[in-house]
Amino acid sequence: MTSTILQAINGVSFAALLFLLASGFTLSFGLMRVVNMAHGAYYLLGGYVGLTLAEQTGSFAVAILGGGAAIVVLGYLVDRFLIRRTGENHLAQVLLTVGLAFVIGDVALAIWGGDNLKVPVPPFLRGAVELPGGVYYPKYRFVLIFFGALVFAVLWILYRKTQIGAVVRAGVDDREQVSATGINIDRLFVMTSGLASFLAGMAGVVGGAFLTLYPGAEWEILVFALVVVIVGGLGSLEGAMVGALIVGLLDAYGRWLLPEFSYFVLFGPIALLMLFRPRGLFGTEH
Amino acid sequence: MDRSRVTVVIVVLAAALALPFYAGPFWMGLATQIIIFGLLALSVDLLLGHTGLFSLCHASFFAVAAYTTAILQVRYGTPTVFAAPAGVLAGTLLALVFGIAVRTRGVYFILITIALGFIVWGVAYRWSSFTGGDNGVTNVPFPSIGPLAVTSHLQYYYLVLAIVMLCALGYRMLVSSPFGLGLRGIKASESRMRSLGYRTALHLYVAFVLSGALASLAGVLYVYYNRFVNPVTGSFQISVEVALMAIVGGSGTIIGPFIGSGVLLGLRNWVSSFFELHAAVMGVVFIATVLWAPDGLVGLARRLRKRRTGIRKDPA
């Protein structure tokens, strides 16, 4: 019984991390029709930058902000000079950003080496909290759940309740419509993409503090994020949240009950979805 | 087929047949690998070049076939005559399952195949009691059927060459058949195909399974060459690299994926001999291909020739 609950918390905290990554991915696709496979590499690189900053300054906050900011700069350059040249050719985007991820991964390996590295967590986030029933659980992962919920709330308000969000939503449905309102769509794209990059970089720092950072982590996390957006539906913020919870929980119970087949557990939701809702739970036609 | 392409095919075939007379063991090994990966790239291109579906899970069929054959041969001592077909069969069965991906198109298809591919990699990696985990399955023997046994890399090279040439002929037959024309019709306009009476999803599913079967055959050929198999064989990197091979060499052709395989594997071998960051170099090749040679080397050559002779590109 307690294990069941612990696994649920594990799953939800992993979901919080996945949401950070998947929300950026899904928003870039929704608004800009950009499939950025380097998102995992952004995560890893952001984590490594944050790790170095944390070691230098001793501040976790600086690590999070710095890791995010570094990726914003990188992401801007990549958008401006590489992705924009692919137009709306998804095949080209996939190949290009996969190539970019290889470059980032290899350079990161040369700089930070091949060991598992852990971003140091400040003392007040270490240790465990006691749950009712005498069970102890790492404090950090609880905070992560709150953090994920907070980011979802902020994004949701931005997306659903503000003027700018209304424009982005209109852009997701119909891009010509946005151009017609006279809003500078380029600036909107840069902002959305910047936000997505920041979330990915930040996720790397946050995730690196409990999943550790290592070569190959970029692909492992990316696949989970992809399943999240497939399940949730490309371009949907709510979908990313629901998808993250489904994937996070399945993964946690999968690892616990069928450790050797934990990846296989992911296949179930994808297969069911493809049979009944090929565009995901919240997906629309594109 | 136009004359320049016939020339390329003849030159490549002659070079492949004569290779053992002028190349050492290192180059023979590389050539065997190029041919096998060329076959894998060809299988990817049956979907990419003919139906327009971009699959990024073909390393899965390749790996499942390789694992099946390896495990049967090494652990159960099954003879090649059963182990090799069993490998192809296992990979094809997986393709029958993964084929549900054809319910989706475009980006969704790409993303779903990536996710499916990772599941296979993850199982190969984690189910270590069966797959050997990170170490994989080692000491796969050369194939032998009754008294006919491959005893050297040279013999195996010719065996691979013969099988792959047969496959290329079969493939040529397939893509020039009404079925193959139907695939190109779906690529050009799926809605029109439906209105002409085609159950397009079934056509694509069959193409997917055939393509998976071909990838599985490549996997069996690979495991007897490589003598071992580990999770890397089924990794996303392999899936995406073979797709790049097809594009670099010229998607929609038969010789193209083999040329692409030669270019990419040759480049990697060369670069890794003096530069540590060879994964980054491969990454740069991906980026450069997309930016400057989206139609592969064939397209690039055509463009350069046009620019040199000053003929403007066709506006259509």
Place this chain on the structure above:
Amino acid sequence: MKQSALEVEQLVKEFGGLRAVAGVSLSVEAGQRRVLIGPNGAGKTTLFHCITGTLRPSLGRVSLFGRDVTYLEEYERTALGMGRTFQISNVFTELTLLENLTLAIVGTDRRKWTMLRPVRAFGSVREEALQGLEAVGLEHRAAETAQHLSYGERRQLELALALKSNPRLLLLDEPCAGLSPSERQRISRMIADLPRTTTVVMIEHDMDVALGLADRVTVLHRGSVILEGTPDEVQANPKVREVYFGHA
């Protein structure tokens, strides 16, 4: 009474609460030429898509040759003898005209599944494809890819594709849209010359073409049928003049 080729009963199609087609019933006898007219937004194209199987109706039934096809896919309806054209030319631009026609010919039989025999080994298919091209006057361009065709030629190829799936019921969505007067004449003559074994249902904006070809005309307005009758009756009807010709 003759057997009906197409029967539409109380068909409704809604898009998010908006009724594009609001309970249309139609019955087209075998061999008839029926033209659907109506102002923009009358629901003609939506109705058309529900008949072809591109869209699933929200309510109601569609039958072809006495068989309920409401839940059949488009390819299954084609197998029953339906052929269609698209409003915006939908031809295989990357394939040659001969290949275009070949796909149409083998689409309704089992030869489409042949995998180990090249297309060129099917001599009869080639003959038939050339005949199909000849019928629309494109035989001299058989070896060219369709992307080199002019707009008007694409319309002709479009029609050739629909005809080569050997339809008993031919559904045409504005076959003459965007054509020059001479091309328009050519296409309408081709439609008029079709054998009476082929039932034709077409959407047409051009009144001259529509009334010249039709045995009967159905006038749609805001998703409903407001009149059905012979071309003369329709032309004389004041209600039609009001909604369609835009003056009272």
